[in-house]
Amino acid sequence: MSARAGRTVLITGGASGLGAALAAEFLARGDRVLVTDRVSTYDGTGASYLKLDVTSDEDWESARAWVEQQWGGLDVLVNNAGIATGGRIDVVTLEEWQGVIDINLLGVVRGCRTFTPMMKAAGSGQIVNTASLAGLVHPPAMASYTAVKAGVVALSESLSYELAPFGIAVSAVCPGFFRTNLASSLHGSDTALDKVAARLIERAPLDATQVAAEVMKGIDAKRMVILPDKAARRAVMTKRFARPLYDRAQRKFGARLQAITTRNQKETS
Structure with missing residues (x-):
């Protein structure tokens, strides 16, 4: 099913990576697209641009006012902005936990709260929240990331039922690893695990453009959960229907991570 053209679309974190794609x-x-991001300048073509920090209530109010003044309403909200994070529970600081909660979860909440009244008034709309495969399957040493992404999936599911009577569809996008600049946001306390995560991102088989093309199919179909790549679909199916196999694989991955971090510690000591 193809969506109609000429819609108004706001994308957070839209200056690079999946958002740009x-x-x-x-x-x-x-x-018509309004790209928003924290960067001061935007060199993309064809879209309008507005600086927006998703943790700022004032920036969200400015975005709402811009949309109302320029377009008179919003058809599609894509809450895409986020940072990569992770690490072992006894290494990652509470400040890092608070940071990823503020951006990856509460940033989505703020976006939904800002534009839901506008969509309700119109009797239509679509909210697309970028979560992650990590919101559905939960590897070791990624607790801060999996927790907030699971929260985005739960938020999206709950809102899909809550807002359906108003003609508003809600989706959670849950890709696996793909090549993007997200690795550049890995600056946490657990540097050994950051290096592992960066390698997984850099060696992923798909790039943001390929993932975006598949995400659009899910948006067109208004799927509640969009799994845009085979690896993500396979992981979810394994967890659902072959749980012992899934558990063994995650424990094996945990042991591998421990071996890597131990080796790195010896090399740097």
């Missing part, structure tokens, strides 16, 4: 997909369809 999604912006290109919407623009190619003839949609």
